[in-house]
Amino acid sequence: MSSNKAFKPKARRPRGFEDRLSHHLRAEQALIQAASGVYERWGFERLETPAFEFADCLGKFLPDDDRPNEGVFALQDDDEQWMALRYDLTAPLARFSAEHFQDLAKPFRRYQYGDVWRNEKPGPGRFRQFIQCDADSVGAPGTAADAEIIALASEVMAAVGLERGEYAVRVNDRRLLDGILESLGAGAAEARLKVLRAIDKMDRLGRHGVELLLGAGRKDESGDFTPGAGLDAASITRVLDFIEAGGGTRGEVIERLIPIVGAGVGGAGVSALEEIAAILNALNVDEDQVIFDPSIVRGLGYYTGPVFEVELNLSATYENGQPIRFGSVGGGGRYDDLVARFTGQAVPATGFSFGVSRFAAALSALDRIKDSAPDPLVIVLAVDKDHMATYFQLAAQLRAEGLRAEAFVGGGNMGKQLKYADRRGADFAVIVGEDERQNQTVTIKDLKLGARLAQQIEDNKAWREDQPAQFTLPLAGFAKALHERLV
């Protein structure tokens, strides 16, 4: 009983999970609001779904194994059914669409943002919990819907404050590569997957690395061997020619692709790009905003037609001078088979998704977050603890003026309280003690000004006596007077 060694847990976080502070949250909120505004104006409806779904609804993670949490966070409900935290917002949308299929006006245009969770090894800029923001059209078979989503993605980038040339939406169509692989006799699912993986590594490994992965395989620096797709030399050349067929205007890319992919499946892909190009041109989407790029892969699994990625062309460096790589901040495409898993009925769908947390981090690093500075803060010091009621009234008057204000409710003398105000980054401290009560005044200390002046002052005695950063206002109407000083 009398153990004086009480168990003290170490304060720590599971890896890949972040505490997010106010400035970070403001950055994320600004992004979500900008994107939501665009989605709303384009006629998308907001939807929220729960964090948990039944594991079988999320996809391939069936609760057959003892441990269905490969990649997801899963637990068993009290009826022993496996539930899992959603790993994206698309699977819940497919579930919702299937569940309410009759009630929805098709195409169902919905947007959604919220946390998603992935039980994988985290890395730099990669977390196990993060926010996604999606817009999708469910039940829209035509390429027009894809073109719309692409234009929407481009508009979101502009809405968050990015200028032309600072971002690009890169568009491809899965059927182009499918056509090529088919004609090479490499259309089998397994080979196709390996080819997609290899192409996806183009930016990191370069042409030569991809060449190895398309052929026999590649050994990386650590000595680990990655098996290749096993294509022959002629086929590798054709695939590489294809993925390097980008560059120039959308029309030029299409012209270049026609002879490479031929008719059949690939031809359908070319037609899709032609239709997308026509719509983008009609919407005055610039050639540098949306680019056709055959090297875009965008995930592996469920995309069936047009796919696209949104990338930032900006660069920044860490404090240590290392360049920050932003890479892709979002993307999307057509997925025609997702809802059919539930209903058996083919439901075409297309959508866009971006990672709010990663995007916000990039914009913060670039110092491009709008409205990220909080409003000025005033702290009313608790000079005499028996006059707390008065201090709360003063704070209320400041709030009524539209300022952020709080009465100090902690402990400690004035020195401590000013130190608190300083650390909070407050702009002003309001001091009302015996003297001020006598004279019906308030003393205002300009903390920011004081901090600046203090840098030049050597003698502590002098600045304490002079108090150059302080001024006195009449008690009546002090809040208004202070507010006016701020403008």
Added chain:
RNA sequence: GCCGCCUUAGCUCAGUUGGUUAGAGCGCUUGAUUGUGGAUCAAGAGGUCCCCCGUUCGAACCGGGGAGGUGGUACCA
């Protein structure tokens, strides 16, 4: 999963060939200043040297195993 690096105070890190009582800077607390933050000075608090086993008269230090962190790579609906 595979490969590398790291783990000593709240934080960043020193710590000699293995030697007795493990240090610094920053931060924190208190005071110089009983109603004044950011300068300066002084004092103080704060440690399972990641854990276990072994070698040794003696281990923060050497050996083995484990855990955690981190970077790369693989996978990523």
